[in-house]
Amino acid sequence: MDYTIDVNKYNLDLSGITSLVFEVKRCGRTHVLLSSSDVRNSAEPMYEIDIGYNNYDTFIIYRSDDSLDHESRKYVNFPTPDIFNCTMYYPFWISWKEGDIKLGSGIVIDDNILGYLTNAPQFEVKAIGVLTDYGELGSWRIQFEGNFEALNI
Template sequence: MKGALQDILREVHVYTPNTDESIQIDPNAPELSHPLNQYGFIASEKSSIDFGLKVCHDAFIYLSASLVMDSTADVYEIVMGGGSGTKVFLRSKNGVDVAQGLLGTSNTDCDQFVPFWISWENGNVKIGKGLIINQDVVIDWTDSDPFIIAGIGVRTGYGSSGQWVFHVEASGEFCVTGGTRGTMNLLTTDIVREYDCPLMCLRVQNCMGFNFNKLSEICELISGGEEMTTVSNSDWIFGTKCFQNKCLACF
């Protein structure tokens, strides 16, 4: 799936459940997060990220020296919507607040997505509102002893679940596995030709993959934001999107 379809999708939708405390209380909190490396986002190759966030309060972002969110690695914890949705906190690995700021008119919201950005070049961690890096800065803090940020993880806690939209380039390609069916939540089910099933998925922002039944021509579009799980079934084809040359659940 290349050519004109290559740049259709640039968003990854992620749902995070309530996973309770911050790093101040639980040193293993980063391991509870949803790592973004599975979507091909390698933080050591980047210096910023922007996203939309729908959460009432207390959404956590981890900038970690570990690609897989190992809790023993150096990490910064960012809390979006602390203080009942009104503040941003930046914490060091030991849970100490090193900076904080007020969100003002961009408080986190239970019902709609609010845009934010984070950058981390040369140990200078900035957090801002909107989707334009270095504009509407809320926190600007420089670590005197910085580390290389290899991975990013996200989660929500203190009674909040959340939805995230990350702007990550999709390649327009799928990793396709025969004799397999994805068992995640479905967005839609329809009867189409085999070629049309992945095309439908490409055009739906929250579609992370598809199932296609070779006998009945049923096409199932798979929802994003959850772990990819599958079962063996000879009648089905399972396809997952590729993001920045990394394909989800590619066997």
Template structure:
């Protein structure tokens, strides 16, 4: 069996001094790992043990808070852009769009939020779609077929689309020769601009820029392939028919169930899932369903003294 491992990097001394080695990441005294491929609950146990840990046991509100932060940081990247019209490519930060056709993001900028969708990294003069949101003093948005080229689509806004004080959500998609732009977190909803390219080019890289009097703070969803549900280490198919953490076999003194859960639909749901799409609440699911794995272990002992 082959697994793909997502390495999550936190810029902290503990993360780099040997306390969490390899593909593990340190946060609040523990080491954490999220798989980017999926499998059954038992496959998750095997995966975590193979890399030296166990499926996560969330036995307190503090630990639930830590797990929420781990998942958030695994799925998002943030970048600040200066008041300078210069593109920053996001591939090196972990934004890989080669197997997807859309991105979702938030941006806080007074005006001129620029996004480049390029075929070649670093080359924004050709084979690049340039989207400007809130240009011309935050009054107009456009789609261009290259950097600073003619407008292929444009819209004049009745209200300002971007904000100096608020991070506002947007999405961009490039599918079936159609470049589309909308507001919100749901791709396809609240569309306000589109253009059908008669000679489309591939999109392999995303870059962002501000300028023209504005800086920008951006956050992009990093791993759209992650479904947002993660096996964690509890089940209720032990001898006592009660929910227990594995491998410790300890009871669940702390819980974070989604309303109406657990419901054991069709008497087949005996393993615990953390659902990032439902505010990190818990659900019981069929143990044979395929989910990602959230693993934890104690931190390594380091001989480095800081």
């Protein structure tokens, strides 16, 4: 989590929220980290959404800690070909209520579901981090209270 942009620095009150809407313009893989720790301690439980792994797959991961033990991770992967766009913003949403973590396209929660992980342990999200991967630049717009804030990463 050391290389993520901390969304919390925008004074977002995360108490009770169960979804995130964002747009991203990038040429490569991106990540969204949803942490149970308000100081983004990677040893604490977290959800990780890895969009565009190997230019084709997306992973939704529940991690109980930062170990590499198989027992500490539960995940699902699904194909998401042609999900990159270097010149336009692509909208996504993430929902994490009732133990189901879902990723979809667009800005309407529960529409256009791309994939989901069911029966993940549920926790209150206290910190959100975003990053683009492997030296790729990206621009993010994250929706706060109905408005999009721009982040250049």
